[in-house]
Amino acid sequence: MTELAKSFEPAALEAHWGPLWESKGLYKPTLDPARESFCVQLPPPNVTGTLHMGHAFNQTIMDSLTRYHRMRGHNTLWVPGTDHAGIATQIVVERQLQGQGQSRHDLGRKNFVARVWEWKQQSGSTITQQMRRMGDSVSWEHEYFTMDDKLSKVVVDTFVKLYEEGLIYRGKRLVPWDPVLKSAVSDLEVESEEEDGFLWHIRYSVVDSDESLVVATTRPETMLGDTAVMVHPEDERYRHLIGRQVRLPITGRLVPVIADDYVDKTFGTGVVKVTPAHDPNDYQVGLRHKLPMITIFTLDATVVDTLPEIPAAYRGLDRFVARKQLVAELEAQGLLVETKKHKLMVPRCTRTGQVVEPMLTDQWFVAMSKPGADGKSIAQKAIDVVADGEVRFVPENWVNTYNQWMNNIQDWCISRQLWWGHQIPAWFGESGQIFVAHDEDEARAKAAAAGYTGPLKRDDDVLDTWYSSALVPFSTLGWPEKTIEQDLFLPSSVLVTGYDIIFFWVARMIMMTKHFTGKVPFRHVYIHGLVLDAQGKKMSKSEGNVLDPVDLIDGIDLPALLDKRTQGLRRPETAPKVRKATEKEFPEGIPGYGADALRFTFAAMATLGRSVNFDSKRCEGYRNFCNKLWNATKFVLTNTQGQDCGLMEHTKEQCAPGGAAHGYLQFSQADRWIVSELQKVEQVVAQGFADYRLDLVANAIYSFVWDEYCDWYLEISKVQLQTAQAEGNEAAQRGTRRTLIRVLETVLRLLHPIAPFITEELWQTVAPIAGRKQTDYLVTAAYPVAAPDRIDAKAIAWVEQLKSVVGTCRSLRGEMGLSPSDRVPLLATGQLDFLREAAPLLRTLAKLEKVELMDDEAAFDQASATSPVLVHGQARLALKVEVDVAAEQARIAKEIARLQGEITKAEGKLSNESFVARAPAAVVEQERQRIADFSATLARLQDQAARLAASA
Structure with missing residues (x-):
């Protein structure tokens, strides 16, 4: 028989049991077709990451479900994995190279990718080690990395298949572009933050007229690429100018005045400039009106030198430098009508902090709405399985969010201009021919079959990380091979995730899994909330309010915590505020609560x-x-x-x-x-x-x-x-x-x-x-x-009665000011059978000397004449205590007067028609309850006063 330690010390238990469970293979799933099955896929965290509070919350839910089903005897599989995180990982390794005075271009693509793999082997398992600290019972034998050979093969297979089905294509489209990464980025990697800016009012002269239009813009530098000026078709101020031309300041180019419902007549001057190649809304306007799309920035966001109409003084300037110079020139020419301070939402890449620039570039896309061989688009299949109940959202209201996005879905840009990731399996001929294939040999064979025998160059781009992660419901279970895991665990039982990636991951998993396997990826989608700080603010390193789950488990002293919270602040000047808030919240640091307490909290x-x-x-x-x-x-x-x-x-x-x-x-x-x-x-x-x-x-x-x-x-x-x-x-x-x-x-x-x-x-x-x-x-x-x-309903009622009597005795003790060490007799009459059976328990639980049961109520009245009496059901109870009658009478009289005052005050409120009419119903009911409670206590004290008077 083992002996327990004197006290609960979580660190020792965690260090012992975590590794032991794993070494014994207890998390490995049974594969018994006769049993029920439970499976959950871990939303793969970035290989560059560390465990944050969102991960810990999410994984606590998943692990609790997994352990529960494992104990129920189900085939139970929790699939762990990490995402190769194309952008984040490339940034990490590039920064290491910068510290050594090198760039990825110095190494070349092959050597750079090898360096990333080397980093991954050395440092890429941080988050999985932290998962072990949380006690996550994942099947480590099924652990994957989205760049593993098996998963990479599935990526290539699906890309080729979708291309051959006409569901992947390459085209020039407007995409969010990071000028530091020099790559397209996904919407998830862009956060719009409110910043101080300006609204510039610029005069555009109407050709062959004395009139002019004043355009309001927050990005004057993009006017170099304007191809129209736009007003609302019902705006009486400008209706007569629709179809006319205006002269673009600085460049002198003539552009038309067009009408479109997109314009907000009440914002600014009601006239907006249209730059289709550098604004997503303008891009849609440009498509509707068939406007030219003029790119004015290079891929690093400097002004191009390929447009003769752009003055030489602007060519090669950074976009924000060009803005200052252009505003100054407009002012000098008398074309700057007004400058107003303006709050605006600025889109920044979460990876680099750079302002994202919409750019027209050649990219690869998955066609979301194009019908496939079965007559249904990828998106429609995903809409149908939710509508039919094959996939159920918990809570159900998230279905509306899902459907709103799916019904307005745009084609999915899946290419990124990076070196780390799944390189797109496409080869180009000298004249732009495209050959998509599993490998170069197959590409050459396809080229030869098409009559092309010239050189081939593989596309340098890689696939969006979300593409490979969209495949994990089946790629991690052995697809396209037939496996027992697919039979038992596809679809999985539930996906546990936050609402912020419904579009980016949940929907795409449904689309891809249904298209390639005919099955849904999971039966339920459990959407949980985000973890905010104690004040309800989003946890962010830039705000300095992040908590590390491992610090909560192990503990951290205040100096170390302050260092963690003030590192990486986007605005270093906020450090004193962050330090002050941290010292207030954790004056002695975090003591360390252990994994169980943290999990219980979540x-x-x-x-x-x-x-x-x-x-x-x-x-x-x-x-x-x-x-x-x-x-x-x-x-x-x-x-x-x-x-x-x-x-x-x-x-x-x-x-x-x-x-x-x-x-x-x-x-x-x-x-x-x-x-x-x-x-x-x-x-x-x-x-x-x-x-x-x-x-x-x-x-x-x-x-x-x-x-x-x-x-x-x-x-x-x-x-x-x-x-x-x-x-x-x-x-x-x-x-x-x-x-x-x-x-x-x-x-x-x-x-x-x-x-x-x-x-x-x-x-x-x-x-x-x-x-x-x-x-x-x-x-x-x-x-x-x-x-x-x-x-046993009878036993429940018996103990509830016992609790109630003990509570009554404790109330009597409190009313009489007895200390816990004071043992006094309990006098009781009525319900004697119950009290006799419960007497041994009452003596201990209510700290009584003894329980005196009295059949004669008159004798009870006499014995309890100087003690408070409480009625409990059909019984009356009193503690037998010698009291100073005069002092007790004075105390009771004072308390009676107080209660009468409280009752009068509450009755006054309720007699006030204005109060009853305006106050919330709960407040009115609270006053009524106060009167009822005060009145009951008053009646009891008046009875006690009468008995004391009689005894005197």
């Missing part, structure tokens, strides 16, 4: 769809819960180890009256009550897991363990064991011990999915005593299943 906050305001103080509360569970276990072990816990199994005949085992076990009302409450908790927990309400699971277990098992049953069990021992009642002792150990063992299994480390440690000692150890590890033990037939 679980308790995991309500459907709501964002989570994370307060570290809740971690402290759940750390206290772990301590309480630890100490409760030590108490139970003290009373059960080496004792007869009534675990012998007997037949019904042996237990029947006259049988050999009749009377072997005797269970009290409290024994039956705690088992009944356990069954109810098991029902709530099962429903909570089914509904993805991890908060209900966590809170139900917490409340049962703390409020019922520890605070009530353990105290009751002490009395029961002492009483039974004094009476020589071995059957009652066995019944209490059996209940103590069996309920505790069940609780540990119930709690394991949320708090795996402490429960495993305790279960190893508890389970053998409880006679329940049918497996070596709690990880694979059977999960408790409710037995509603064991719910």
Whole structure:
């Protein structure tokens, strides 16, 4: 028999159990077609990343679900993996090279890619090690990296297939462009931040007229590429100018005045410039009106030198330098009418912080709305499976968000101008011919078949990271080969993710998986909220309010925490503010709560769809819960180890009256009550897991363990064991011990999915005593299943009555100012049968000297004449205490006067028609309840005053 440590020390438990579980292969899925299956795919974190609070929250939910289903005996697979993160990873390695005075171009593509792989092998597993710290029970044998050979082959296969089906094409389109990366970026990598700017009003003269139009713009430098000026078709101010031409300042080019509903008549002057090649909205206008699209910036966002009409003084200038120079020249020419300060949303790349420039470039696209061979587009298939219920969103309201995007979907730009990633399997001929193939040999064969025999050059671009991650539901299970994993785990059971990637990942997985396998990737999509700081702000390094989950587990001192939070601030001048806020929130640093307490905190906050305001103080509360569970276990072990816990199994005949085992076990009302409450908790927990309400699971277990098992049953069990021992009642002792150990063992299994480390440690000692150890590890033990037939309503009512009487006695003690050490008799009349049975428990729980039961109510009145009396059902209770009658009368009179004043004040409010009409209904009801409560207390005190007067 192992012996528990004196106190709960999470670090030691985590260091022991985490590696042991993994080494024993306990997370490896069973592959039994006869069993139910559960599978969840980890949203692959970036290989460059570290675990943040969003990851920890998300993974707590996934691991709890995974452990729950594993314990239920299902084939259970949690697929882990990391994303190659094209942009982020390339930036990391390029910065390392810069520190060595080199660039990727110095190395060349082949050597640079080799350097990235080298970095990945050395530093790319940080986040998976942190996942282990959280206790994530993923199947590490199924771990993938999106650049692995097997997954890369699937990327190429699907690209070629989509191209051959006419669903991938190459074309010149407007895309978000990072001028530092010199690459297109996805919308997810662009964040628009409100910044201070200006709204410039610029005069454009109307050709062959004395009139002019004043254009309002926040980006005057782009006027070099204007191809129209636009007004609203119903704007009476400008209707007569539609179809005329205006002269573009600086360049002198003539552009038309067009009308379009896109214009907001109330914004600025109601006249806007149209630069189709550098603004996404203007691009759509340009397509509608068939306007020329003039690119005025190079790929590094400097003014081009290829347009003769652009003055030489602007060529080669950075776009923002050009802006200043252009504004100055407009002002000098008298064409700058007005400059206003203006708040504007500036799109910045989250990877580099650079302002994103919309650019017309050649890119590869997946056609979202083009019908395939089956007559349906990729997007329509994805819409249909949600509409048909094959894929269900939890909460359901996210379906509206999904459908809104899917029904307005644009073709997906999948190319990036990087070196790290899946290089696009396309080769170009000298005249721009395109040959898409699995490899160069196949490309040459296709070229020859098309009559081209010249040289081929492979496309330098790589695929968007989201392309390969969209394939993981099937690429990670062995597709296109037939595997048992695909049969059992595709579709997976649930995808657990945040709402911010519904478009970028969820929708694309549905589209790609349905198109290539005919199956949906998952049955349910559980959308959880984002983790915010305690004040409800988004956690961001630039704001200095980030929390590291590992710091919450291990602890960190204040100086180190301050260093972490002030590093990487986008605005260094905010450092003093960040330091002050951190010192206020964590004056002594973070003490370290352990993984179980952190997981419990996340679980308790995991309500459907709501964002989570994370307060570290809740971690402290759940750390206290772990301590309480630890100490409760030590108490139970003290009373059960080496004792007869009534675990012998007997037949019904042996237990029947006259049988050999009749009377072997005797269970009290409290024994039956705690088992009944356990069954109810098991029902709530099962429903909570089914509904993805991890908060209900966590809170139900917490409340049962703390409020019922520890605070009530353990105290009751002490009395029961002492009483039974004094009476020589071995059957009652066995019944209490059996209940103590069996309920505790069940609780540990119930709690394991949320708090795996402490429960495993305790279960190893508890389970053998409880006679329940049918497996070596709690990880694979059977999960408790409710037995509603064991719910004893009579026992529940009996204990609730006991609690109520104890509460009454405690109220009496408080009213009379008794200290916990003061033991006084309880006088009671009425409901004597219950009180007689409960007397041993009442003496201990209510700290009584004895319980005096009185049949004669007159005798009770006389004995309690100087004591407060509380009515409890049909019983009346009083504590027998010698009191100073005069002093007690004075105290009661003072309290009566106070209560009468409160009642008068509340009645005054309710008699005020204005108050009742304007105040919220809850406030009015609160005043009515105050009157009812005050009146009940007043009546009791008036009765006590009358009895004191009579006794005097």
